[in-house]
């Protein structure tokens with residue numbers, strides 16, 4: 001079971017879980033903050049809407065297209 005950090009909170013998930021699914025288990029379930037300051041969350045779950053953009057180990061990724069790996073550092077406020 002991979003263990004990752006989401007905004008500093010340790011989360012353990014089942015093998016094969018996407019980062020978008022992991023977001024649902026902690027915090028406000030959101031993936032990013034819009035330019036206007038509104039929190040945004042994954043919507044389509046299939047790589048189209050881009051609402052699930054997060055920072056993973058310092059790089060922008062789509063949470064719904066990324067499988068959780070042990071030691072990942074996910075940030076939703078950057």
Ligand code: FES
Nearest residue numbers: 045047050052064
């Ligand atoms: S949830 Fe729509 S692109 Fe990831």
